[in-house]
Amino acid sequence: GMLHQALMGLPASEGWQGHYETLRAEYNARGTARIRRAALFCWLTRACLNGFWRENRQGQMNQSKASYDVLVMPSLSLLRYRARQLSFLQRHGVPALTHLRNRSSTELRDVVYADPPYLPLSRTACFTGYGPIPYTSSDRAQLQEVLLELAVDADTTVLLSEQSTEAVKDWPKEVFQRCRLPVLRKGSALSKGRGVLKEVLLVSRQNLEGKKVL
Numbered sequence: 001g002m003l004h005q006a007l008m009g010l011p012a013s014e015g016w017q018g019h020y021e022t023l024r025a026e027y028n029a030r031g032t033a034r035i036r037r038a039a040l041f042c043w044l045t046r047a048c049l050n051g052f053w054r055e056n057r058q059g060q061m062n063q064s065k066a067s068y069d070v071l072v073m074p075s076l077s078l079l080r081y082r083a084r085q086l087s088f089l090q091r092h093g094v095p096a097l098t099h100l101r102n103r104s105s106t107e108l109r110d111v112v113y114a115d116p117p118y119l120p121l122s123r124t125a126c127f128t129g130y131g132p133i134p135y136t137s138s139d140r141a142q143l144q145e146v147l148l149e150l151a152v153d154a155d156t157t158v159l160l161s162e163q164s165t166e167a168v169k170d171w172p173k174e175v176f177q178r179c180r181l182p183v184l185r186k187g188s189a190l191s192k193g194r195g196v197l198k199e200v201l202l203v204s205r206q207n208l209e210g211k212k213v214l
Contacts, residue, residue: 004076006039012071020047020065028060042079046071112150115161116143144170151175151204164198176202 011019026032027040045051048063056062117135151158152175162168164180171178179201 001076002035003038003042004079006035007042007073007079010039010043010073012073014069016047016071017065017067023047024061042074043071046073111157111159112147113159113161114143114147116140118163118165118167148172148175152206156204157206158202158204160202162200162202164200168200168202171202175205177205178202 010023023040024044027037027044030037032040044061044063045053047065047068048054048061049066051066052063053061054063116139147158147160148171150156158176160171160176162171168178181199181201
C-alpha cells in the first residue's frame with residue numbers, strides 16, 4: 001500500500017519527461033528512504049527507453065527516457081505480486097534457474113525465458129554486460145549447463161534469445177529448434193558504429209510436439 005501510494009505521487013501525465021533526469025539522479029544517489037527508492041525504481045522501469053533497465057560500471061542507472069506521452073503505472077495487485085516474487089528470490093537466492101533445476105516436481109509446466117548479454121563480436125570489443133558485474137564466458141557456460149538440463153525436462157519449455165552468429169552453434173540442434181526472427185537489433189554503444197544484428201529464438205524441442213513455433 002505505501003509503495004503504491006508513493007508511486008502514484010510521481011509524475012505520469014503529460015510533461016513527465018521533464019522530471020526524468022532529476023528522479024534518475026535521486027535514485028542513483030541512494031540516499032532516499034526505502035519506500036521512496038522502491039517507488040523510483042518502479043517509476044524508472046516504466047519511464048526508461050523500451051522499459052530496458054541499464055546500469056554503468058558504478059552501478060548507476062543510465063538508461064535514457066522513453067517518448068511516451070503518459071506513463072501507465074502498475075496496479076496495486078501487480079505490485080503485491082511483484083513483492084511475492086521478490087520474497088521468493090530472497091528465500092532461494094537470485095539464481096532462480098538453479099532453484100528450478102533443483103526442484104523435485106511442479107504442478108504446472110514451467111516456461112523459462114533467457115535473454116543474456118550477447119558475446120562480443122570481435123576480440124577488441126569490450127562489452128560485458130549492463131551493470132557493474134561483468135557477464136563472463138564462465139557465466140555463459142553455467143547458464144548453458146542449466147538451460148540444457150532444463151530443456152530436456154518434460155515439464156519445462158526453454159526459450160532463449162541469441163544473436164545470429166557462431167555463438168548459436170553452442171546450443172545443439174537436437175535440443176533446440178532455431179527460429180530466425182525478422183527482428184533487427186542494433187549493436188555497439190556508439191550510435192555511429194552500430195550495425196544490424198539478426199535475432200534467433202531458440203526453443204527446446206522436448207515440448208514442441210510437432211507444433212510450428214513461428
